[in-house]
Amino acid sequence: MTTSHRPIPRFIRCLLFVLVSVLPTLALAQSPATETGALSVANPGIDLWREVRQREMPASGYSQVQGTDTGVLINPYGETWRKFRMQQLLVYGGYALGGTLLFVIAFYLIRGKVPLQAGPSDKKLPRFTVSERITHWFNAFVFLFLALSGLVMLFGRPVLLPLLGPEIFSVLASASKEGHNLFGPLFILALSLLFFHFVRRNIYQRGDLTWLLKGGGIIGKKHVPSNFFNMGEKSWFWMLMLVGGVTAATGVVLLFPVFGLGREWMELAHAAHTITALSLLMVTIGHIYISTLGMESAIDGMTTGYCDLNWAREHHDWWAQRCEEEGKVVSAAEAAAIHGLGTPPGAPRQGMAEEAGK
Numbered sequence: 001m002t003t004s005h006r007p008i009p010r011f012i013r014c015l016l017f018v019l020v021s022v023l024p025t026l027a028l029a030q031s032p033a034t035e036t037g038a039l040s041v042a043n044p045g046i047d048l049w050r051e052v053r054q055r056e057m058p059a060s061g062y063s064q065v066q067g068t069d070t071g072v073l074i075n076p077y078g079e080t081w082r083k084f085r086m087q088q089l090l091v092y093g094g095y096a097l098g099g100t101l102l103f104v105i106a107f108y109l110i111r112g113k114v115p116l117q118a119g120p121s122d123k124k125l126p127r128f129t130v131s132e133r134i135t136h137w138f139n140a141f142v143f144l145f146l147a148l149s150g151l152v153m154l155f156g157r158p159v160l161l162p163l164l165g166p167e168i169f170s171v172l173a174s175a176s177k178e179g180h181n182l183f184g185p186l187f188i189l190a191l192s193l194l195f196f197h198f199v200r201r202n203i204y205q206r207g208d209l210t211w212l213l214k215g216g217g218i219i220g221k222k223h224v225p226s227n228f229f230n231m232g233e234k235s236w237f238w239m240l241m242l243v244g245g246v247t248a249a250t251g252v253v254l255l256f257p258v259f260g261l262g263r264e265w266m267e268l269a270h271a272a273h274t275i276t277a278l279s280l281l282m283v284t285i286g287h288i289y290i291s292t293l294g295m296e297s298a299i300d301g302m303t304t305g306y307c308d309l310n311w312a313r314e315h316h317d318w319w320a321q322r323c324e325e326e327g328k329v330v331s332a333a334e335a336a337a338i339h340g341l342g343t344p345p346g347a348p349r350q351g352m353a354e355e356a357g358k
Contacts, residue, residue, distance in 0.1 A: 069262050081267040089271065090154060093278050100282040104289045114295045116310050123309035124335035125323050127301035135197045136302055139190035146187060147281050149176035154274065181255055188248045195241055201228050202237040207318065228319040236287060240280065247276040306335040 063071045128136070152160065153176055161169045208231040211224050224230075229237070250273035253259065257266060291299045295315075301307040309329060312320035323329065330338075 068260050075263050077264055077267065081270075084271070089274055090158070093274065094155060097278060097282060100285050104285055108289070108293055111294075113293060116296050116308065117314060118310040120297070121308050121310040122332045123329050124306040124332055125309055125312050125320060125329060126305060126335075127307045127312075128305050130305065132197050133302055133305060135190075135193045139194050142183060142186045142190045143280070143284065145183060146180060147277065147284070149180040150274075150277055152176040153180065184248075184251050184255055187244070187251070191241065191244050191248060194237075198237060202234045204231075204234060208234065225318055226316045228316060230316065236283060239283060243276045243280055247273055247280065250276070304335065305338075306330070 069075070152173060156169060156173050156176070160172065164172065205227060207225060207227065211226055211231040212235075250269040253261065253269040254266065254273060261269075291302070297308045297311040298315075300311070309320065312323070
C-alpha cells in the first residue's frame with residue numbers, strides 16, 4: 001500500500017519564505033535600545049553571515065567539492081579590490097594618460113616639428129624590408145585595437161556611459177569585451193614576431209649612452225650620432241618586450257582562469273595587466289608623435305621601406321656612413337619604382353634593405 005503526499009501549494013511556500021525573511025528584520029527593528037543608544041541585536045542571522053563572510057575565521061572552510069576557492073563562500077577581498085580599481089587604479093591611470101596627452105601637445109606647441117636641417121634629398125637608403133614592415137604594422141594594429149577596447153572597459157562607465165546612454169554604451173562595452181578577449185592572444189604572436197625581426201639590431205652598443213645623456217638631439221640643436229637604432233628606440237623595443245610580456249602573460253591569466261589561481265591572484269593579475277598596458281600606451285603616444293608630427297620624414301622608412309639620405313645622416317649617421325661606403329644609396333626615383341611600380345633594370349633589389357639593416 002502506498003501513501004501519496006500532496007505537494008505544498010506554491011503560494012503557501014512563498015508566504016513561508018516571506019515570513020522567514022521578514023520576521024527577523026521586524027524583530028530587529030522592534031528590539032529595545034541599549035543605554036548607549038545602539039540597537040540590541042537579537043537576530044542570530046547577523047552572526048551567521050559574519051561567519052559566512054569569513055572576516056573572523058580562517059579564509060577557507062571545508063567543502064567536499066575540491067577546487068580553487070571552493071571552501072570560500074564569500075571573499076571579502078573582492079570589495080577591497082573594487083575600491084582599489086574605482087578609487088585608485090582608474091583615477092590615477094586617467095591622470096597619467098591625460099597628462100601624457102597634454103605633455104605631447106605642449107611639447108609640440110613649444111618645440112614644433114624637427115625639420116631636416118639639410119632639407120629633403122633626392123637620395124634614399126633602404127631601411128626596412130617588407131616582412132619587417134608587415135610585422136611592425138601588425139603589432140601596431142593589434143596593440144591599438146586592444147588599447148582602445150581596454151580603455152572602453154576601464155573608463156567607459158564613468159566617461160562614455162553619461163555621453164552615449166545605456167543602450168549604445170552596452171553594445172560598445174560588450175563588443176569591446178568580446179573583441180579584447182578574442183584578439184588578445186594575437187598580441188603574443190605580434191611580440192614574438194617583433195622580437196624575431198628586430199632583436200639583433202636592438203642590442204645596446206657604443207654611443208647609445210651618449211645619445212641618452214644628450215636627450216637624443218630632440219631637445220636643443222646639438223647633433224647626436226647614432227647607429228641603425230638609437231638608444232631611445234632600443235629602450236622602447238625592450239620595454240615592449242618586457243613590459244608587454246607582462247601584459248600578455250597577465251592577460252592570459254585573466255582570459256583563461258584555469259591555472260588553479262585564487263581570486264587574490266586574479267586581482268593582482270588584473271592590476272598588473274592594467275598598469276603595464278597603460279604604461280605601454282603612454283609611451284606609444286610619444287612614439288606615434290615622434291614618427292608623425294614630431295620629426296620630418298621619420299615615418300618614411302616604415303611606410304615605403306626607404307628613408308631620406310639626409311634624414312639618415314642627421315639621426316643615424318653612423319649607419320648612414322656605412323651604407324654610403326658600401327654603395328647602398330639609390331635615387332628617389334629608383335626607390336619609388338621599387339616600392340610602387342616594380343623594379344627597373346639596374347635598380348637595387350629588396351635584398352638591399354636586408355643588407356642595409358646590418
